[in-house]
Amino acid sequence: MRFQERNRSSQGLSRRGVLHTHHGPIETPVFMPVGTQASVKSVTPEELLECGAQIILGNTYHLFLRPGHELIGRLGGLHRFMHWDRPILTDSGGFQIYSLAATRKIDEEGATFRSHIDGALKKLTPENVIDIQQTLGSDIMMCLDSCIPYPATEEEVKYHTELTSRWAKRCLERRTREELLLFGIIQGGMFPAWREKSAKDLVNMGFDGYAIGGLSVGEPQKLMLEIIELVRPLLPDEKPVYLMGVGTPEDMVEAVDRGVDMFDCVLPTRNARNGMLFTSFGRIVIKNSRFASDEKPLDPLCTCYTCRNYSRAYLRHLFMARELLAYRLNTIHNLSFFLGLMQEMRKAIEEDRFKEFKREFYRKREKTCSN
Amino acid sequence: MRFQERNRSSQGLSRRGVLHTHHGPIETPVFMPVGTQASVKSVTPEELLECGAQIILGNTYHLFLRPGHELIGRLGGLHRFMHWDRPILTDSGGFQIYSLAATRKIDEEGATFRSHIDGALKKLTPENVIDIQQTLGSDIMMCLDSCIPYPATEEEVKYHTELTSRWAKRCLERRTREELLLFGIIQGGMFPAWREKSAKDLVNMGFDGYAIGGLSVGEPQKLMLEIIELVRPLLPDEKPVYLMGVGTPEDMVEAVDRGVDMFDCVLPTRNARNGMLFTSFGRIVIKNSRFASDEKPLDPLCTCYTCRNYSRAYLRHLFMARELLAYRLNTIHNLSFFLGLMQEMRKAIEEDRFKEFKREFYRKREKTCSN
Numbered sequence: 001m002r003f004q005e006r007n008r009s010s011q012g013l014s015r016r017g018v019l020h021t022h023h024g025p026i027e028t029p030v031f032m033p034v035g036t037q038a039s040v041k042s043v044t045p046e047e048l049l050e051c052g053a054q055i056i057l058g059n060t061y062h063l064f065l066r067p068g069h070e071l072i073g074r075l076g077g078l079h080r081f082m083h084w085d086r087p088i089l090t091d092s093g094g095f096q097i098y099s100l101a102a103t104r105k106i107d108e109e110g111a112t113f114r115s116h117i118d119g120a121l122k123k124l125t126p127e128n129v130i131d132i133q134q135t136l137g138s139d140i141m142m143c144l145d146s147c148i149p150y151p152a153t154e155e156e157v158k159y160h161t162e163l164t165s166r167w168a169k170r171c172l173e174r175r176t177r178e179e180l181l182l183f184g185i186i187q188g189g190m191f192p193a194w195r196e197k198s199a200k201d202l203v204n205m206g207f208d209g210y211a212i213g214g215l216s217v218g219e220p221q222k223l224m225l226e227i228i229e230l231v232r233p234l235l236p237d238e239k240p241v242y243l244m245g246v247g248t249p250e251d252m253v254e255a256v257d258r259g260v261d262m263f264d265c266v267l268p269t270r271n272a273r274n275g276m277l278f279t280s281f282g283r284i285v286i287k288n289s290r291f292a293s294d295e296k297p298l299d300p301l302c303t304c305y306t307c308r309n310y311s312r313a314y315l316r317h318l319f320m321a322r323e324l325l326a327y328r329l330n331t332i333h334n335l336s337f338f339l340g341l342m343q344e345m346r347k348a349i350e351e352d353r354f355k356e357f358k359r360e361f362y363r364k365r366e367k368t369c370s371n
Numbered sequence: 372m373r374f375q376e377r378n379r380s381s382q383g384l385s386r387r388g389v390l391h392t393h394h395g396p397i398e399t400p401v402f403m404p405v406g407t408q409a410s411v412k413s414v415t416p417e418e419l420l421e422c423g424a425q426i427i428l429g430n431t432y433h434l435f436l437r438p439g440h441e442l443i444g445r446l447g448g449l450h451r452f453m454h455w456d457r458p459i460l461t462d463s464g465g466f467q468i469y470s471l472a473a474t475r476k477i478d479e480e481g482a483t484f485r486s487h488i489d490g491a492l493k494k495l496t497p498e499n500v501i502d503i504q505q506t507l508g509s510d511i512m513m514c515l516d517s518c519i520p521y522p523a524t525e526e527e528v529k530y531h532t533e534l535t536s537r538w539a540k541r542c543l544e545r546r547t548r549e550e551l552l553l554f555g556i557i558q559g560g561m562f563p564a565w566r567e568k569s570a571k572d573l574v575n576m577g578f579d580g581y582a583i584g585g586l587s588v589g590e591p592q593k594l595m596l597e598i599i600e601l602v603r604p605l606l607p608d609e610k611p612v613y614l615m616g617v618g619t620p621e622d623m624v625e626a627v628d629r630g631v632d633m634f635d636c637v638l639p640t641r642n643a644r645n646g647m648l649f650t651s652f653g654r655i656v657i658k659n660s661r662f663a664s665d666e667k668p669l670d671p672l673c674t675c676y677t678c679r680n681y682s683r684a685y686l687r688h689l690f691m692a693r694e695l696l697a698y699r700l701n702t703i704h705n706l707s708f709f710l711g712l713m714q715e716m717r718k719a720i721e722e723d724r725f726k727e728f729k730r731e732f733y734r735k736r737e738k739t740c741s742n
Binding site: 037038039041042043044066067071074075076081082083292293295309310311313314316317318320321323324325327328 | 408409410412413414415437438442445446447452453454663664666680681682684685687688689691692694695696698699
């Protein structure tokens with residue numbers, strides 16, 4: 001068994017598990033920092049480990065365009081290329097193609113689009129995304145999916161959902177490296193019937209894990225949670241469940257409570273570079289003048305490198321002066337916060353006190369920053 | 372004695388010494404990485420130590436404008452603010468004011484200029500640059516000097532050189548924290564008589580060290596070395612000699628051979644961010660396509676973090692993709708190269724084989740990069 005459920009909450013669906021990959025085990029629930037272009041922006045692999053990262057994301061679309069998967073393959077694969085010897089999951093590029101709305105064409109064969117780098121015409125198909133991910137040596141490969149805008153008509157949802165199922169089958173048939181896991185991606189938009197259809201199609205094919213795609217695309221949180229509540233019971237308990245592109249700390253706590261095991265999001269890293277920092281008592285915008293002479297650490301409860309060594313005043317100065325170190329110190333903090341939150345959730349589940357953890361999580365956020 | 376000369380070459384003027392500061396000793400000859408705005412761009416203090424840094428530079432002009440020396444003073448001084456507990460030298464701001472040619476006014480009292488940040492009218496005088504540096508807690512403070520353009524008429528040189536001497540005297544009179552060293556800055560342009568006058572004026576006042584200013588302003592290397600050869604014998608052997616804003620590895624080797632003890636330059640850090648890397652066999656422009664699939668480290672003879680863990684192909688990829696990590700990995704390498712070169716020079720002087728070291732240094736650079 002590649003996935004083992006170790007503990008299950010007596011209330012709610014949260015669970016504590018281990019996913020075994022070619023580069024070692026992953027303790028779930030897990031948050032996966034995003035390293036789109038073979039680098040989690042501004043930080044080294046050593047820093048990621050210190051922040052508590054177990055697995056990071058790469059992106060098939062980006063690496064296919066630059067520097068090219070064949071080059072990375074010749075240099076020994078993505079792990080060696082970027083000096084990261086723990087697990088890597090690669091997104092298939094479905095979401096990136098979806099974002100290129102103006103220049104893409106989707107047909108039965110795959111997606112044709114113009115490169116955002118040089119405008120060259122490129123094609124991703126279910127077959128070549130598997131080839132690319134196998135060449136990269138990704139521990140968890142994702143099927144090519146056809147994303148659905150929000151809102152969308154039922155006709156659009158039907159087309160993309162059925163196409164995603166046909167593509168998933170072709171991905172499964174193409175895969176040759178059995179030691180690399182392959183996850184299917186559930187679509188279905190916000191239509192319960194199509195979500196059910198998508199989940200059943202993919203479960204029947206038999207993947208190593210199931211991703212819930214097409215969420216966090218602008219819909220209200222309530223709707224997102226309803227879709228999770230609908231889909232989750234349709235998925236086998238012996239497989240990990242991955243909620244793609246989600247999300248805020250609140251989203252992740254709610255999703256874990258509904259049985260989700262894996263998450264990825266650019267939020268902690270991107271917001272760090274924009275000066276928005278997550279703390280145990282809520283969010284901080286570091287350029288706010290009230291931090292100008294504040295000698296306290298960002299989050300007095302945090303033990304990350306940034307909080308151990310620097311004041312809010314210094315972090316504000318670096319950010320205002322556009323010093324490169326600002327982006328790194330902020331990223332280290334935000335990643336530590338997200339990864340620490342997952343660790344707290346894992347512990348709470350082990351001790352069967354997830355509901356209590358959740359109450360405390362919200363209680364802390366109601367308190368305002370004590371300056 | 373704050374400066375001790377430990378070894379002296381039997382050929383040439385190179386010497387090995389120790390300068391004692393409020394935050395510990397500095398082994399000379401020394402290169403000082405530049406951390407203008409309370410940060411050596413892209414790297415942490417821990418990384419600076421790993422690169423071999425003993426002392427770093429801050430800039431009075433920049434810190435006065437942002438975040439303000441008084442704020443830094445209230446937060447415990449510059450060392451604590453930036454989490455660096457080794458020595459710091461602060462440049463006085465003379466050179467920055469000189470660079471603001473269009474918006475500055477120099478008179479007997481000091482320099483009036485418009486802030487490059489918000490256009491506000493500001494003033495630096497010999498007195499307030501000392502106040503600012505004492506508030507920052509700089510281990511080595513620099514006098515305010517009046518820089519001279521290159522080329523310049525003798526009349527201009529006379530005015531700025533004499534003004535620099537009068538300002539130096541006012542700096543010395545203003546200083547109250549005796550535990551912080553104060554260096555005078557020699558001007559005199561490219562006129563031997565005015566260089567001599569400047570050196571004598573300052574030596575008569577009695578500073579803790581002497582800086583040769585107004586070089587590396589566009590003049591040929593030969594002329595720079597002639598000025599050093601002229602000025603150096605006029606300075607007392609019991610004081611350190613600092614060549615400001617210099618330079619290339621070649622400049623530093625030649626200057627050490629002529630009796631210079633201290634250097635600072637943005638070259639390793641700025642060039643790193645532009646993708647120009649220093650190696651034992653010469654310079655590399657990392658974006659060059661010949662490195663696209665090169666799995667060798669930047670410099671096979673280098674043991675820095677970057678060379679231990681990453682290929683040229685990866686560094687090229689990061690640079691082409693404008694990944695923030697590129698700037699850091701390149702900076703770590705270039706600083707390690709500059710600081711390693713100083714360490715080699717110190718060792719060569721200790722073993723009295725500086726001429727041999729110098730021959731070998733040039734010999735390695737004649738060999739082209741073996742791909």
